[in-house]
Amino acid sequence: MELRRKGVDVVSFGIGQPDFQPPPNVIAYAKEAMDAGYNGYGPSLGMPELRECIADFLNEKYGLDVKPDEVAVTAGAKAAVFIGMLALLEPGDEVILPDPSYPLYESVANFVGAKTRFVRLHSGNNYKIRFEDVEKLVSSKTRMIVINYPENPVGSTMDRKDVEALVELAYEKRFVVLSDEIYDHFVYEGSHYSTLQTDHWREVVYYVNGFSKTFGMTGWRLGYVVSNRELISKLSVIANNMYSCPVTFAQIAAAKALRDGLEWFKPILDQYRRRRDLIYSRLLSIRGVKVIKPEGAFYIFPDFSEVIRAKGVKNERELADRLLEEKGVVVLPGTAFPKEAGVNHLRFSFAVREEDIEKGIERIKAWVAE
Ligand code: PMP
Numbered sequence: 001m002e003l004r005r006k007g008v009d010v011v012s013f014g015i016g017q018p019d020f021q022p023p024p025n026v027i028a029y030a031k032e033a034m035d036a037g038y039n040g041y042g043p044s045l046g047m048p049e050l051r052e053c054i055a056d057f058l059n060e061k062y063g064l065d066v067k068p069d070e071v072a073v074t075a076g077a078k079a080a081v082f083i084g085m086l087a088l089l090e091p092g093d094e095v096i097l098p099d100p101s102y103p104l105y106e107s108v109a110n111f112v113g114a115k116t117r118f119v120r121l122h123s124g125n126n127y128k129i130r131f132e133d134v135e136k137l138v139s140s141k142t143r144m145i146v147i148n149y150p151e152n153p154v155g156s157t158m159d160r161k162d163v164e165a166l167v168e169l170a171y172e173k174r175f176v177v178l179s180d181e182i183y184d185h186f187v188y189e190g191s192h193y194s195t196l197q198t199d200h201w202r203e204v205v206y207y208v209n210g211f212s213k214t215f216g217m218t219g220w221r222l223g224y225v226v227s228n229r230e231l232i233s234k235l236s237v238i239a240n241n242m243y244s245c246p247v248t249f250a251q252i253a254a255a256k257a258l259r260d261g262l263e264w265f266k267p268i269l270d271q272y273r274r275r276r277d278l279i280y281s282r283l284l285s286i287r288g289v290k291v292i293k294p295e296g297a298f299y300i301f302p303d304f305s306e307v308i309r310a311k312g313v314k315n316e317r318e319l320a321d322r323l324l325e326e327k328g329v330v331v332l333p334g335t336a337f338p339k340e341a342g343v344n345h346l347r348f349s350f351a352v353r354e355e356d357i358e359k360g361i362e363r364i365k366a367w368v369a370e
Pocket of ligand 1: 016075078102148182211218221223
């Protein structure tokens, strides 16, 4: 932002935020809700009409029987993860996290005093989590595994058999599967198989989703949890003391948005698929860059090891700094996610116009060639 203020033409692959606005009717619903007086506090676990709409939406999508009291609306998916970890983890409990993964999970696990164990995702397996690797990390102290699919930052998804095997393992060994499925509509190959479709979800799954990505509503701060009703009712204590309630008029609008369905999202998914194909092929055209094609989300995680070596750069952090300073291109260092798997890697968000993808990658290519 500082460089932009100075007049530098910056291309940003940085922030994980859709570049589209919420559908116009959803914005109109929020205005109407404010005019209708939805400006006060609401229930800590969310407005009943939205909890019901979320249950209906999931039931229709996956053929389930989720009840409204098995749903909690939260102030963003981040708050959903935070209050879940706060409710479920004690100091000394072990939590298994993917490496690489969204940094929130490690931060909150550390904050509550839990011990983190990382399961490495391998490019050779298209960054899909391997059941055998998880199994090896499970101990008598394991209290939770976090999975996120499609994944930030690698864009990997999970196959049905792996989701089922993992939930089954959690059921046998009595730990929780915190499943962050916030990118479930950004799937470019095949379809999304949810942890809520497994037999034992009520016993072990803490399902997280939200409106930020699919609806382009990052600033509205609306997320949700689905889990067993005893746990959901306990979350109200934390929610109440932390943020009182999610934003009231936003919830009324979100409920109507869910009722309207997602027909409007289809062209957006096609557009994001084109961007995925474009950034993948453009990155591959840079000498020395290796990259796995993401199956979902809007991130790609290329390996710049050879570039780093050839250019005599110290590491991915220095590489990211130099691309910004010398070429006005924003990328994130892979080690922000948050451990070793990101060494020599960069994360690109491709929630970016095709012209800017062309322009940004062309600049990196020129820098590599210089
Ligand atoms: N989970 C993942 C995997 C994310 O990438 C993000 C946003 N970057 C979030 C959760 C946060 O979502 P929200 O805006 O609903 O808090």
